[in-house]
Amino acid sequence: VQPAAARWATALARWAIPQELIDAVPESPWPLPPAMFAYRPPPAGRGDTPSVRRAREALPARGVVLDVGAGGGAASLPLARDCALVLAVDESEAMLRAFAGAADAAGVPHEEFQGRWPEVAREVPVADVVVCGHVLYNVSPLVPFAEALTAHCRRRVVVEVTLLHPASDLNRLWRHFHGIDFPARPTLDDGVAVLREMGLAVEVERWEAPPRADGDLRVLAAFARRRLCLPPEREAEVEALLDPADPLPMTRQVATIWWGPREPS
Numbered sequence: 001v002q003p004a005a006a007r008w009a010t011a012l013a014r015w016a017i018p019q020e021l022i023d024a025v026p027e028s029p030w031p032l033p034p035a036m037f038a039y040r041p042p043p044a045g046r047g048d049t050p051s052v053r054r055a056r057e058a059l060p061a062r063g064v065v066l067d068v069g070a071g072g073g074a075a076s077l078p079l080a081r082d083c084a085l086v087l088a089v090d091e092s093e094a095m096l097r098a099f100a101g102a103a104d105a106a107g108v109p110h111e112e113f114q115g116r117w118p119e120v121a122r123e124v125p126v127a128d129v130v131v132c133g134h135v136l137y138n139v140s141p142l143v144p145f146a147e148a149l150t151a152h153c154r155r156r157v158v159v160e161v162t163l164l165h166p167a168s169d170l171n172r173l174w175r176h177f178h179g180i181d182f183p184a185r186p187t188l189d190d191g192v193a194v195l196r197e198m199g200l201a202v203e204v205e206r207w208e209a210p211p212r213a214d215g216d217l218r219v220l221a222a223f224a225r226r227r228l229c230l231p232p233e234r235e236a237e238v239e240a241l242l243d244p245a246d247p248l249p250m251t252r253q254v255a256t257i258w259w260g261p262r263e264p265s
C-alpha cells in the first residue's frame with residue numbers, strides 16, 4: 001500500500017464509533033435516511049454547481065452518465081436533460097428506489113445496480129461521464145474504488161466531497177453527549193493525495209454550497225440522534241442543538257475533483 005493510501009485508511013479507521021455505544025441502543029447508527037438525500041431540482045435561475053459544470057462540459061450529446069453512490073440522484077439528475085441514460089449504483093435498495101422515482105420525474109431513462117462499489121463494478125457498463133457525490137469518506141480502501149471509477153469513464157470522472165469528513169458537523173454533539181472527540185483527518189487534501197499517488201491527473205475546485213433549504217430539520221435531527229447512538233426519546237434534545245438556519249455548516253465546504261481516463265499503455 002502506498003503512503004497516502006495507507007494514511008487515508010488509518011485516518012478513516014479512527015472515525016469508528018465505540019462498540020459499547022452501538023451495543024447500548026437497538027438501532028444501527030449507520031443507515032442514511034433517503035429523505036435526507038431526496039433530489040430536488042435546483043431553483044430556477046441558480047446556475048450549475050462546479051460539479052455539474054465539470055460533468056456537463058465532458059458529456060457528449062445524448063451521452064451516458066454513471067452515478068456511483070447515487071443516493072437520490074443529486075450528482076447525476078441535474079444532467080438529465082442532456083443525456084440518453086443514467087446508470088445508478090448504490091448499496092441501498094431504498095436509495096435506488098428514491099433515485100428511480102426522481103429519474104422518472106426528470107424524464108430520463110435509467111437503470112439501477114444494487115451493490116457495493118467496486119465489488120459490483122463488473123456488472124456495470126462503461127459510461128461517458130462517471131459522477132460520485134459525497135461517498136469517498138465512506139470508502140476504505142480508496143484505491144480500488146477510484147480505479148474502478150476511472151475504468152468506467154470514457155471521458156471524465158467527477159467527484160464531489162466535503163473538505164472535512166461529513167460527520168464533522170456532529171463533532172460538537174459527540175462531545176456534548178458522550179465526551180468523545182473525533183479526529184480532523186482525513187480531509188479533502190488526504191483524498192486528493194491518494195488519487196495523485198495513483199498517477200491520476202486530478203484537478204480540484206473548492207467552493208461553498210448554500211445552506212440547505214430546510215423543512216428537513218426533523219430528518220436531520222433523527223439522523224443525528226441515531227448516528228449518536230441515542231434513543232428516540234432524546235431526539236428533541238438533539239434538534240434543539242441544531243441551528244435551523246444552517247444545521248450542517250461544515251458540509252457546505254465542498255470541492256469538485258475531476259480527472260480523465262487512463263492513457264492506454
Ligand SMILES: C[S@@+](CC[C@H](N)C(=O)[O-])C[C@H]1O[C@@H](n2cnc3c(N)ncnc32)[C@H](O)[C@@H]1O
Nearest residue numbers: 069070071074090091092095116117133134138
Ligand atoms: C452521502 S450519500 C450521497 C448521495 C448522493 N450521491 C448525493 O450526493 O446526494 C452516499 C450514498 O452512497 C452510498 N454508498 C456509500 N458507499 C457505497 C459503496 N461503496 N458502493 C455503493 N454505494 C455506496 C450510500 O448508500 C448512499 O446512498
